[in-house]
């Protein structure tokens with residue numbers, strides 16, 4: 370995709386309305402609000418339904434043609450003066466249990482603001498424009514994460530997604546029906562042509578803030594590997610059982626926590642590794658655990674390194690299990706190869722941020738995003754704005770209003786160029 374430098378849309382760029390934008394962020398953040406700040410809208414809960422209803426209402430007020438598909442993704446489309454596949458903006462509005470009001474929500478509300486600004490200024494683009502929010506991006510209730518975009522794009526079968534059982538025992542299909550978001554629009558790339566996809570998102574990491582930079586031109590997304598391990602040992606008295614006779618499931622979990630930290634340090638580069646969930650049974654002060662359930666999250670921008678980290682983890686766990694005399698099984702909860710965004714899209718974000726007078730740098734994303742799934746079907750780019758303290762998935766998540774405005778203006782310009790030019 371080449372930039373057409375002779376085509377300037379500057380004269381036709383309408384102003385966005387910061388009050389409206391922030392009002393919407395606060396209004397959506399008020400649904401499922403936690404005492405003391407932050408928000409909990411796990412996918413397909415009543416709170417998620419209320420959030421969806423609000424955004425749907427905004428889409429309808431904008432006169433968008435709204436389609437809800439069979440996995441509950443919602444796409445609102447604004448017609449262009451010519452037909453064809455839309456330039457799509459979007460993200461997700463589900464949150465983790467202790468989420469902030471910006472993660473995901475910003476990309477959706479920014480998309481609506483872009484459309485509203487165009488409406489206010491009476492600008493009709495050549496290509497249609499669309500704003501989407503994808504079901505269950507977070508994966509906090511149902512694994513895998515990015516479920517809605519995966520089904521939208523076609524690499525996850527609808528039936529399989531609908532049958533997914535969540536942490537509370539319910540299935541995606543049941544919950545979609547219950548909240549009234551099991552739509553009838555078809556899923557899969559063939560039924561959903563997209564000209565290009567652009568997602569504005571908070572960085573969720575510390576890089577932009579630490580370097581005093583306003584805009585991130587995202588080059589790609591780290592590969593992600595989530596594995597759940599179940600360890601079965603033998604419960605026994607913590608006082609009478611000699612150490613050499615123990616089959617301690619908890620020990621395996623503890624050793625793995627240490628091991629993955631050392632592994633990440635040894636592999637270096639972008640490698641990160643986390644044991645984020647751990648459950649011991651019977652979980653009593655004087656009983657050797659006979660059961661440990663824990664997860665390992667491995668990430669790297671380099672696919673070979675990511676595979677190496679997985680292989681070394683599995684080998685270590687096997688060795689450890691045999692030494693301790695416990696059984697270990699594991700299953701993959703999610704697995705995504707690293708993604709590189711379309712170079713032309715990265716260039717465009719960087720160039721426009723410069724043109725608008727913002728500081729900008731290229732960087733990879735440490736978190737998974739719907740954009741990495743959309744990248745399989747169309748040229749895709751992401752715009753990052755700073756996260757204060759690098760904090761996200763946390764009620765203290767915050768991005769300064771002026772940085773949000775900068776991000777939305779970059780989004781607006783990128784989308785206008787994509788919608789008006791031939792490339």
Ligand SMILES: [Zn+2]
Pocket residue numbers: 461472473506570738
């Ligand atoms: Zn997100």
